[in-house]
Amino acid sequence: MVTRISASKASGIFNRGGLAAAAFAALGLSVSAAQAQETVKIGLIVPMTGQQASTGKQIVSAVKLYMLQKGETVAGKKIELIVKDDGAIPDNTKRIAQELIVNDKVNVIAGFGITPTALAAAPLATQAKVPEVVMAAGTSIITERSPYIVRTSFTLPQSSTIIADWALKNGIKKVVALVSDYAPGHDALNSFKATLTAGGGQLVEEIKVPLANPDFAPFLQRAKDAAPDALFIFVPSGQGGTLMKQFAERGLDKSNIKVIGPGDLTDDDLLPNMGDAALGIVTAHLYSANHPSAMNKAYVAAFQKAYDFRPNFMSVGGYDGMHLIYEALKKTGGKADGDSLIAAMKGLKWESPRGPISIDPETRDIVQNIYIRKVEKVNGQLFNVEFATFEAVKDPGKAKK
Ligand code: PHB
Numbered sequence: 001m002v003t004r005i006s007a008s009k010a011s012g013i014f015n016r017g018g019l020a021a022a023a024f025a026a027l028g029l030s031v032s033a034a035q036a037q038e039t040v041k042i043g044l045i046v047p048m049t050g051q052q053a054s055t056g057k058q059i060v061s062a063v064k065l066y067m068l069q070k071g072e073t074v075a076g077k078k079i080e081l082i083v084k085d086d087g088a089i090p091d092n093t094k095r096i097a098q099e100l101i102v103n104d105k106v107n108v109i110a111g112f113g114i115t116p117t118a119l120a121a122a123p124l125a126t127q128a129k130v131p132e133v134v135m136a137a138g139t140s141i142i143t144e145r146s147p148y149i150v151r152t153s154f155t156l157p158q159s160s161t162i163i164a165d166w167a168l169k170n171g172i173k174k175v176v177a178l179v180s181d182y183a184p185g186h187d188a189l190n191s192f193k194a195t196l197t198a199g200g201g202q203l204v205e206e207i208k209v210p211l212a213n214p215d216f217a218p219f220l221q222r223a224k225d226a227a228p229d230a231l232f233i234f235v236p237s238g239q240g241g242t243l244m245k246q247f248a249e250r251g252l253d254k255s256n257i258k259v260i261g262p263g264d265l266t267d268d269d270l271l272p273n274m275g276d277a278a279l280g281i282v283t284a285h286l287y288s289a290n291h292p293s294a295m296n297k298a299y300v301a302a303f304q305k306a307y308d309f310r311p312n313f314m315s316v317g318g319y320d321g322m323h324l325i326y327e328a329l330k331k332t333g334g335k336a337d338g339d340s341l342i343a344a345m346k347g348l349k350w351e352s353p354r355g356p357i358s359i360d361p362e363t364r365d366i367v368q369n370i371y372i373r374k375v376e377k378v379n380g381q382l383f384n385v386e387f388a389t390f391e392a393v394k395d396p397g398k399a400k401k
Helices: 007-015 019-026 031-038 053-070 090-102 115-128 140-145 156-169 183-198 217-225 240-249 294-307 313-332 338-345
Strands: 039-046 077-085 108-111 132-134 149-151 174-180 202-209 230-234 258-262 282-285 349-352 355-359 366-378 381-393
Touching (some): 039 313, 053 294, 132 313, 174 217, 183 202, 202 217, 217 240, 355 381
Parallel strands (some): 174 202, 174 230, 258 282
């Protein structure tokens, strides 16, 4: 049995003459080894402020709910969560990740609300051999940036290729794309375009909107003027509300242009307040709060009870990310070094509130069902109602290589 000792207490003891240090040495233990054996620390870096704050709110809520439901001890180890706000600014992420790794000696870094922040932490994960669990960001390339990255969120090509296929099968030929002008927007656009054009469809315009403080109105007008069969939209979680407001103001909801895309637009966090302009939007995505499984019904009920708002797809990235860490620790018998944890994470499979998921042992990326959904009213509230399922979808961005 090893006595628990905190880093600050330990340094005090050492300063007073090294007796305790000698005792530790006799036991063959360093202070950090003693600590490592008692506590597993998870540094959760998410945007709690700024444009992506809804992602941080969703992830932190889900992570805490998971710990509340499953307890804070795994394989004999106490789980300690340290939450940090990076405001979705990559320089902040890098500094915070470094502090967490060097000063707090975390065993895992997790969270990452947008692609640039997930990428900013990647070299640190590699250098320190600390697993980086990506719970939100969705650009295909992320998992290739470090052998210590594992993803529980999604990739944009997973849903964008599937909605392109659905469009082709539903008589949509001429499409305008409107995407946020950064890596996941480009991934969404390129993968959608490749499938659409291979199937005989036509992408007549590619509109890229700035990520920061976007004014969608002029871009929406351009899209309307092109009079396509459908408008393919990707904006990151948190921006769909503003976009749909401007969409309705431009009268696009009264036009014959269908709205399609990955499901980030009709994010469950914002959907309840989008109004009737959102009715009929068809998206392909990994999660709907309306997913009819028993597990999801229990998840949504527990989440709503705890927080009084609806969980969205970012929340399940956080919930499943915690499950991944807990299950990996069970598999290693509590060994929490990066190499043991990553090896244990590869190939894990479980049932999530979103449906069955697994971690591809080759790519460390998530394999999950993608559902096609339509926005409808259920008991007077807007929901993404699933009507078709594509099972066990791997990231097509990597499959093509
Ligand atoms: C990302 O930056 O990778 C990202 C953020 C929010 C989304 C999708 C992708 O909804």
